[in-house]
Amino acid sequence: MDRFKQIETFVAVAGKGSLSAAATLEGVAPAVIGRRIDALESRLGVKLLVRTTRRVTLTFEGSAFLEDCQRILNEMHNAEATVSAGGVKASGHLRLSAPAGFGRRHVAPLLPMFIESHPDVTVTLDLSDRLVDLVNEGFDCAIRLGELPDSSLVSLRLGENRRVCVASPDYVARHGRPESLDALASHNCLAFGSTANQQRGWTFAQNGKVVTIRVNGNMECTDGAVLHDWCLQGYGLAWRSWWEVGDDIRAGRLVTILDDFAAPPIGIHAVFAQRRHLPLRVRLFIDHLKHHYSSSAYWQDAPSPMHVSGRVDLTQGA
Numbered sequence: 001m002d003r004f005k006q007i008e009t010f011v012a013v014a015g016k017g018s019l020s021a022a023a024t025l026e027g028v029a030p031a032v033i034g035r036r037i038d039a040l041e042s043r044l045g046v047k048l049l050v051r052t053t054r055r056v057t058l059t060f061e062g063s064a065f066l067e068d069c070q071r072i073l074n075e076m077h078n079a080e081a082t083v084s085a086g087g088v089k090a091s092g093h094l095r096l097s098a099p100a101g102f103g104r105r106h107v108a109p110l111l112p113m114f115i116e117s118h119p120d121v122t123v124t125l126d127l128s129d130r131l132v133d134l135v136n137e138g139f140d141c142a143i144r145l146g147e148l149p150d151s152s153l154v155s156l157r158l159g160e161n162r163r164v165c166v167a168s169p170d171y172v173a174r175h176g177r178p179e180s181l182d183a184l185a186s187h188n189c190l191a192f193g194s195t196a197n198q199q200r201g202w203t204f205a206q207n208g209k210v211v212t213i214r215v216n217g218n219m220e221c222t223d224g225a226v227l228h229d230w231c232l233q234g235y236g237l238a239w240r241s242w243w244e245v246g247d248d249i250r251a252g253r254l255v256t257i258l259d260d261f262a263a264p265p266i267g268i269h270a271v272f273a274q275r276r277h278l279p280l281r282v283r284l285f286i287d288h289l290k291h292h293y294s295s296s297a298y299w300q301d302a303p304s305p306m307h308v309s310g311r312v313d314l315t316q317g318a
Contacts, residue, residue, distance in 0.1 A: 005036065006039060006043075007040070007069045009026075010049075010065075011070060012026070012033075013037060014058060014062070017055055018054075018056055019034055044065075046059075047062070048062035089120055090120065090281040092122075092281055093121075093122045093123070093124070094121055094122070094140055095123075095124045095126070095139045095140050095141075096124065096125045096126065096139065096140065096141055096142070097125075097126045097134075098125065098127055098142065099127070099129050099143070099145060101129075101224050101225060101244060102145060103143065104127065105243060105244070106243055106293075107143055108125060110289065110292060114284075114288050117288075118281065131144075134153065134271065134273050140272065140279065140282045141270055141286065142270075142272075143268065143270060143271075144269050145241075145269070146267070148267075148269060148271065153271050153272065156269065156272075157267045157269055158268045158269060158286070158289050159267075159268045159293030159294050160265035160267060161241050161242060161266055162241070162262065162263075162264075163203065163240065163242070163266070164239070164240065164256050164262065165202070165238070165256065165258045166237070166245050166248075166249065166254040166255065166257060167236070167238070168231060168232055168255075169252070169254075170234040171234045171236065171237070172257075175188075177257060178257060180258075181206060181211070181213060184215055184258075187217075187236065187237050188217045188219075188235065188236035189202070189217040189238075189239075190219055190220070190230050190231055190235060191239075192220070192221065192224060192227060193220035202215055202239040203239075206261055210264070219235065224240065224244065228244055231245075232248065232253055232254065237257060246299060272286075
């Protein structure tokens with residue numbers, strides 16, 4: 001703090017041209033200003049100012065140091081302004097992207113309460129499983145799950161999601177419960193298939209390592225909600241996110257399988273183009289999500305999914 005005050009004093013003296021003028025500006029005695037300059041020059045080991053009874057002038061070292069000090073002070077003030085709400089109300093339009101299933105259950109239900117707290121903000125939520133181009137498509141923020149590809153985008157971890165292997169009690173009663181990863185080969189596994197007919201593997205932890213297993217079954221689908229429904233109906237095992245099946249597990253409609261082999265949780269991230277000068281409405285919305293997602297109580301009592309698909313506009317208070 002003393003160092004920062006010395007730098008502020010030095011910049012003030014250089015700008016005002018005298019110790020007394022800088023002292024008047026701050027409301028202290030000129031002797032206080034003089035002691036700060038003395039301490040700064042002593043610490044640096046160079047003379048920054050040539051002082052006479054009438055005025056002060058910068059030395060060569062003082063001129064070079066002044067440019068750096070002014071830049072540092074400006075950056076400090078900008079940093080404080082960036083993170084401080086300072087009583088300024090969030091406003092403007094917020095364009096968001098989120099995965100379809102997760103967005104329906106855990107983004108859309110949280111938007112109305114955000115709008116209630118910030119009525120001068122309007123929102124467009126785009127629900128899609130494709131990776132949108134934030135910059136070229138004009139999105140302020142995207143919610144993404146799992147490992148993020150290397151890019152110039154900035155990400156912030158909002159919470160964690162774990163995947164679990166589940167089955168209906170009826171399926172377990174008819175086919176038994178697999179007790180090992182090898183036993184999955186003898187069960188009907190409801191897998192997520194991609195458009196290129198390349199099945200996504202199921203990830204588990206075994207012997208301290210994360211392993212990915214290709215499973216077999218008589219039905220695949222590119223829609224996770226369909227896999228969820230098939231599993232509830234007893235057609236096979238499914239590997240789903242806790243955010244999707246947690247309610248069913250608590251209600252007894254599904255049971256977890258192979259819990260001893262559960263893989264480490266993956267991240268729920270907010271992704272945006274840049275950290276500096278991020279609009280207040282974006283920062284507040286990210287904080288809003290992080291407040292909920294980081295709470296274990298939220299996942300125990302999450303909002304009910306809304307009937308949302310494609311794109312929704314929330315424009316009240318605009």
